Amino acid sequence: MICPVCSTPNRDDAKFCKSCGRSLPRETPAGESSTASEQSIGQPQGAERIATSQEPEDPSLAPTLILTPERMMAYHSQRWQRELEEAERQQKQQQQASSRSEEEARDVADLPTILLAPGMSEKVAETPGGTIASEQPAASAAATGERSGQAEPGSAAAMSSPPSSGELMGTSAAQSVESEQPASAAVSRAADRPAESAAQGAIEEQSQEGITTAVEEQSSADQPAQPEAAEQTSAASAGLDSKSQQAENLGSEVMAGASSGPLESGTLLGGRYLINQLIREEEHERIYQVTDQQGYQRCWNCGSQENAEGDEFCINCGAELLGMPYLLHEFSGERTSPETRVTGGHIINTFIEGGRTYAVEQPQAERDPFPEGVHLMAAALSDAGILRRDQPNEDSTLVLLLERSHESISQPMGIFIVADGMGGHASGQLASRVAVNTIAERIVRDLLAAPLSAERESQQPPAPAEEDQLVRLLQEAVEEANSRLCQINQQNKTDMGCTLTGFMIVGRHSYIVNVGDSRTYMVRGGQLYQRTTDHSLVGQLVAGGLLQPDEVYTHPQRSQIFRSLGDRPNVQIDLFKQELYPGDILLSCSDGLWEMVRDPQIESILNTAPDPQTACAQLIEAANANGGEDNISAVVVFVR
Incomplete structure (x- = not known):
C-alpha cells in the first residue's frame, strides 16, 4: 500500500505509515486489486485452486483480503521451511568452524x-x-x-x-x-x-x-x-x-574495579539501549535513563512487534518508534531477582552484560484523571443573617462559568468570588459590588471573550494560556478592583472597603486568591482543608502559637483585620495554584458563615449534599441556626 502523503510503500494490512505516521486508507485503491477481489468473491474455493499455476505465487505480494486459509498456510509453511534450512546451514557452518578451532587448539605447542x-x-x-x-x-x-x-x-x-x-x-x-x-x-x-x-x-x-x-x-x-x-x-x-x-x-x-563505576553517557548496552544519564544510584542498583535504538522491535504504545527495521512510526497505532525514554536498572551480582525491586512500571526486557544484570522498565504513563475534560457544577447563595435582617446585605458573590465541549472534551473557564463589604452607611454593599463588577469585567474581556474572538478570526482553536499569564490576569483584576475602590474613597472622602476570596478555574487547575478574613475551603477524599490564611489579628495570633484555633470564634477582637481592598493603593494579595481532581469540592465563604458553622459541620454538609445549590442552602441554614450574627454568603463548586 502506497502512502498518499509521503509515497512510501507499506504493508497491505498497515494502518499507519511507517515513515510519516499518517493514517492509511482502509479501502482497496481503485485499479490495484479490485479485479482480483471480484474474482475471488465470485469464484468458489475449488475454482481458485484450479486456477493456481504449478509454481505458487508469493502470497505476500497479493492483497491480504483475497488470501484463502489454504494459501496462507502454504505461504507460512514455505517460509518456515526456508527459515529451518537457513538455521541448519548456519548450524553446520558453526560446527565446522568449531571443529577447525578445536583442531588448532589441539596443537601441543x-x-x-x-x-x-x-x-x-x-x-x-x-x-x-x-x-x-x-x-x-x-x-x-x-x-x-x-x-x-x-x-x-x-x-x-x-x-x-x-x-x-x-x-x-x-x-x-x-x-x-x-x-x-x-x-x-x-x-x-x-x-x-x-x-x-x-x-x-x-x-x-x-x-x-x-x-x-x-x-x-x-x-x-x-x-x-x-x-x-x-x-x-x-x-x-x-x-x-x-x-x-x-x-x-x-x-x-x-x-571488579573497572565495572564498579557508573556507565557514561553515550554507552550502548545490549546493542540497542543508549545511556542518556544516571538518575539514581543505590547500594546494589543504579537507574539510568536510556533510549531504545531499536524501538521498532516493540512499539511502546501498543506493544506491536510487527514493525521492521527502518520504520519510524508504528504501522498499527501510528506512534513514533524512535526517541522513547526508558528506565534501565543495573543490578550488581548480589541481587538475582531485579523484578522484585522494580515496581513503578512494566519490565519489557532483561539481559546480562559484563557480569551485571539489567532490566529495562517502561514507566507507566500518568493516567489523565479527566479523560473527557473537567465538568463543573457551581452555585452561589447569600443571606443577611438573623441579627441583620433589617439591614442591607453587604456581601456580593460572583459566578462566571464558560464551559465549552469540543470533540467530547470539556474545557471550563470561570471565576468564583465572595466579597464582604465594610464601612456602613450604605458603603459596604457599594464596595463589594464595585469589586465584583470590576473583576468580572476584566475576566470576561481577557479570559472568556478573548479566546472566542481569536478562534473566530483564525478558524483554529487558540493555544492554551500559560500559567504565568493566568496568574497575572487574576492578580491584575484584583489590583484593578482595589485601585477603583481607593479612587472612589478619595473622591467621596469615604473609607469603604471589602474583603475578598475566591478562585479562578481554567481546565484542571484552580488559582485561589484571598484578601482579608473570608475563607476558601477544599474537600478532597471526604476531608475538609482550609486553603487560605486569615489576614486578621486572631489569625496572626493563631499562626504565632499565641492562640488556639478554636478561640478565634469567641475572641473579642476577631473582627479586626489588617488587609482589605480599598484600604491602601498597594495591597498585598495571596494567590496560589491548586490542581483539581474528580470529586473535589471548592467553597468560598464570608466570615458570617465560618464563624457560625465549625469546620466539622461544614465538612459534613459538603460531603452529603447532592449538588452545589443544596450545599449552599444547607450551609446558610446551619449558620442562621447557630446564631446568624453576620451576613452569610457561599459559593460552592463541584468538580466532576
Whole structure:
C-alpha cells in the first residue's frame, strides 16, 4: 500500500505509515486489486485452486483480503521451511568452524610448558620457535593431560567441568605466549592490543615469567627420567601455579574495579539501549535513563512487534518508534531477582552484560484523571443573617462559568468570588459590588471573550494560556478592583472597603486568591482543608502559637483585620495554584458563615449534599441556626 502523503510503500494490512505516521486508507485503491477481489468473491474455493499455476505465487505480494486459509498456510509453511534450512546451514557452518578451532587448539605447542611429558623438552629445543613436531602421538598428549590433572581443550573431561571465568582468563593468557619469547615482547604486545582490560596484560606478564622459568629448568635436564629432573619439573609447576593464581586474583580485582563505576553517557548496552544519564544510584542498583535504538522491535504504545527495521512510526497505532525514554536498572551480582525491586512500571526486557544484570522498565504513563475534560457544577447563595435582617446585605458573590465541549472534551473557564463589604452607611454593599463588577469585567474581556474572538478570526482553536499569564490576569483584576475602590474613597472622602476570596478555574487547575478574613475551603477524599490564611489579628495570633484555633470564634477582637481592598493603593494579595481532581469540592465563604458553622459541620454538609445549590442552602441554614450574627454568603463548586 502506497502512502498518499509521503509515497512510501507499506504493508497491505498497515494502518499507519511507517515513515510519516499518517493514517492509511482502509479501502482497496481503485485499479490495484479490485479485479482480483471480484474474482475471488465470485469464484468458489475449488475454482481458485484450479486456477493456481504449478509454481505458487508469493502470497505476500497479493492483497491480504483475497488470501484463502489454504494459501496462507502454504505461504507460512514455505517460509518456515526456508527459515529451518537457513538455521541448519548456519548450524553446520558453526560446527565446522568449531571443529577447525578445536583442531588448532589441539596443537601441543599452544599448551603450557608444564604439561609436556618428560622427554619432550629436547624436541622443543630442536623445533624452531619452540613448536612441537607434528609427529608427536596423540596418546602422549592425552597422557600428559592426565598426569597434570588438566583436561585437553575440546575433550570430554574439559566439557564436563567448565572452568570459572578466572581460570579461563589465566589459561588463554598462558596459551597465547610462545615458550621462548622474552617477557618484554609480551609486555609490548599487550600494550598494542585494544584496551579491553588492564588485567589481561598483567596476567600475560606474570604467566610469561613463570613459563619461561619452567622451560629453562626443564631443558637443562640431560636425562628426563631422572629424579632430579622430575623434582625440578614439580618445582616449576608449583611456581607457575602460584604465579598464575596471583595473576588471576589481580585480574579479578582490576575487572571488579573497572565495572564498579557508573556507565557514561553515550554507552550502548545490549546493542540497542543508549545511556542518556544516571538518575539514581543505590547500594546494589543504579537507574539510568536510556533510549531504545531499536524501538521498532516493540512499539511502546501498543506493544506491536510487527514493525521492521527502518520504520519510524508504528504501522498499527501510528506512534513514533524512535526517541522513547526508558528506565534501565543495573543490578550488581548480589541481587538475582531485579523484578522484585522494580515496581513503578512494566519490565519489557532483561539481559546480562559484563557480569551485571539489567532490566529495562517502561514507566507507566500518568493516567489523565479527566479523560473527557473537567465538568463543573457551581452555585452561589447569600443571606443577611438573623441579627441583620433589617439591614442591607453587604456581601456580593460572583459566578462566571464558560464551559465549552469540543470533540467530547470539556474545557471550563470561570471565576468564583465572595466579597464582604465594610464601612456602613450604605458603603459596604457599594464596595463589594464595585469589586465584583470590576473583576468580572476584566475576566470576561481577557479570559472568556478573548479566546472566542481569536478562534473566530483564525478558524483554529487558540493555544492554551500559560500559567504565568493566568496568574497575572487574576492578580491584575484584583489590583484593578482595589485601585477603583481607593479612587472612589478619595473622591467621596469615604473609607469603604471589602474583603475578598475566591478562585479562578481554567481546565484542571484552580488559582485561589484571598484578601482579608473570608475563607476558601477544599474537600478532597471526604476531608475538609482550609486553603487560605486569615489576614486578621486572631489569625496572626493563631499562626504565632499565641492562640488556639478554636478561640478565634469567641475572641473579642476577631473582627479586626489588617488587609482589605480599598484600604491602601498597594495591597498585598495571596494567590496560589491548586490542581483539581474528580470529586473535589471548592467553597468560598464570608466570615458570617465560618464563624457560625465549625469546620466539622461544614465538612459534613459538603460531603452529603447532592449538588452545589443544596450545599449552599444547607450551609446558610446551619449558620442562621447557630446564631446568624453576620451576613452569610457561599459559593460552592463541584468538580466532576
